Amino acid sequence: MSERIIKPARRLRGTIAVPGDKSISHRAAMLNALTDGEATIHNFLLGEDCLSTLGVLRELGVEWRLDESGDTPVLWIRGVGLRGFVEPSAVLDCGNSGTTMRLMSGILAGQAFFSTLSGDASLCTRPMARVAAPLREMGAQIDGREDGRFAPLAIRGGGLHGIRYRMPVASAQVKSSILLAGLFAQGETIVEEPEATRDHTERMLDTMGARIGREGPAVRLTPGAPLAPLSMRVPNDISAAAFWMVAASVHPDAEIHLTGVGMNPTRTGVIDVLRAMGADLSIDEERQAGGEPVADIVVRSARLRGTGIGGEQVLSAMDEVPVLAVAAAFADGTTVVRDAAELRVKESDRIATTVSQLAVLGVNIAEREDGMTIDGGGHVHGGDVRSFGDHRLAMALAAAALAGSGDVRIADAEAVAVSYPAFWQHLEELSQ
Numbered sequence: 001m002s003e004r005i006i007k008p009a010r011r012l013r014g015t016i017a018v019p020g021d022k023s024i025s026h027r028a029a030m031l032n033a034l035t036d037g038e039a040t041i042h043n044f045l046l047g048e049d050c051l052s053t054l055g056v057l058r059e060l061g062v063e064w065r066l067d068e069s070g071d072t073p074v075l076w077i078r079g080v081g082l083r084g085f086v087e088p089s090a091v092l093d094c095g096n097s098g099t100t101m102r103l104m105s106g107i108l109a110g111q112a113f114f115s116t117l118s119g120d121a122s123l124c125t126r127p128m129a130r131v132a133a134p135l136r137e138m139g140a141q142i143d144g145r146e147d148g149r150f151a152p153l154a155i156r157g158g159g160l161h162g163i164r165y166r167m168p169v170a171s172a173q174v175k176s177s178i179l180l181a182g183l184f185a186q187g188e189t190i191v192e193e194p195e196a197t198r199d200h201t202e203r204m205l206d207t208m209g210a211r212i213g214r215e216g217p218a219v220r221l222t223p224g225a226p227l228a229p230l231s232m233r234v235p236n237d238i239s240a241a242a243f244w245m246v247a248a249s250v251h252p253d254a255e256i257h258l259t260g261v262g263m264n265p266t267r268t269g270v271i272d273v274l275r276a277m278g279a280d281l282s283i284d285e286e287r288q289a290g291g292e293p294v295a296d297i298v299v300r301s302a303r304l305r306g307t308g309i310g311g312e313q314v315l316s317a318m319d320e321v322p323v324l325a326v327a328a329a330f331a332d333g334t335t336v337v338r339d340a341a342e343l344r345v346k347e348s349d350r351i352a353t354t355v356s357q358l359a360v361l362g363v364n365i366a367e368r369e370d371g372m373t374i375d376g377g378g379h380v381h382g383g384d385v386r387s388f389g390d391h392r393l394a395m396a397l398a399a400a401a402l403a404g405s406g407d408v409r410i411a412d413a414e415a416v417a418v419s420y421p422a423f424w425q426h427l428e429e430l431s432q
């Protein structure tokens with residue numbers, strides 16, 4: 001268990017390439033594993049979550065190599081085809097990664113063998129019925145603790161048929177799990193989402209040649225088309241960039257340049273919210289990379305004002321709520337976050353943990369059942385806080401500390417390695 005002491009920064013300056021996108025890195029590895037060829041993925045995220053995905057794929061007989069000698073990590077992977085996995089002899093360890101467990105459940109539901117998926121203490125408390133139920137409807141046998149509500153999950157796959165499924169919760173992981181199972185099913189699979197969630201799976205499957213398309217709120221997948229390997233460069237992760245967007249906005253003397261950031265419209269809610277709060281964000285050089293839009297972002301100090309965050313907007317900023325709470329703490333006026341009950345089932349109960357830890361630093365913040373209320377004003381002092389093993393909470397607390405009035409000691413600070421191993425190094429560079 002490591003701890004970090006973050007001192008208030010005199011100024012924040014610099015240019016940072018945050019690491020590759022976590023969601024896209026997972027998908028690039030999993031989907032290329034299902035092709036009949038080789039692919040090279042530049043800027044693959046070497047965070048613990050994506051390493052969990054690679055570990056699971058290796059247990060299933062997929063060959064891959066990482067090259068860390070250049071500026072950004074490169075993954076080489078050789079697919080085994082749709083039906084080339086071997087039955088794993090050990091439990092598949094998904095670590096802290098919900099994306100690994102939920103998406104791999106869909107792929108394993110299509111395999112005519114037995115597999116088990118487990119993970120760390122946090123992952124084993126996260127809801128899995130949301131994937132077990134539709135995958136069972138498609139014909140897979142799935143068991144797990146409390147009738148499949150929690151991991152470890154045991155899957156005997158194969159013999160799937162397509163379904164039309166309306167998701168009760170808006171979740172990209174659930175949508176992706178069902179679509180991936182649909183690749184192995186007889187007949188079409190249609191997933192209807194209550195609100196649009198991140199669409200990286202659909203984009204990648206489409207680019208690889210799958211028959212997939214959107215019809216209003218539904219995504220339709222027709223199985224049978226071979227998947228072509230896809231070499232690509234992963235855009236930098238907007239969810240990682242968000243920590244610096246907020247750190248620069250709330251610090252009185254800051255200018256941070258963020259290069260090559262993924263700008264998929266299902267992910268840019270954090271930018272919309274920060275702009276509504278009065279942030280000084282400029283977006284340049286918009287371009288395409290690996291079927292995804294990317295851009296360079298410059299963020300400067302700004303006087304923020306409180307705002308309301310809810311409805312569809314909160315969905316595209318869900319992972320950023322902890323750090324948006326930090327922005328709200330430094331803003332003038334009150335910010336209310338609503339419609340964000342899903343935060344309770346993330347890597348930690350992010351409503352409870354964000355509220356309790358920002359309160360330790362003097363922030364006037366209160367829980368709501370579906371979010372939180374933050375009275376701003378910039379009263380953020382030093383103190384002893386902890387991450388609860390949640391990477392995004394650790395980084396949000398660090399962003400608060402940089403603009404606060406005293407030293408912040410963060411326990412369990414190593415959690416950042418789940419999605420952003422170079423976070424502490426980048427923090428030092430920017431605050432030099």
Ligand code: S3P
Binds near residue numbers: 024099173176318
């Ligand atoms: C992810 C989807 C989101 C997000 C998570 C990653 C993905 O969860 O919070 O960090 O890669 O598909 P949902 O399944 O709740 O949308």
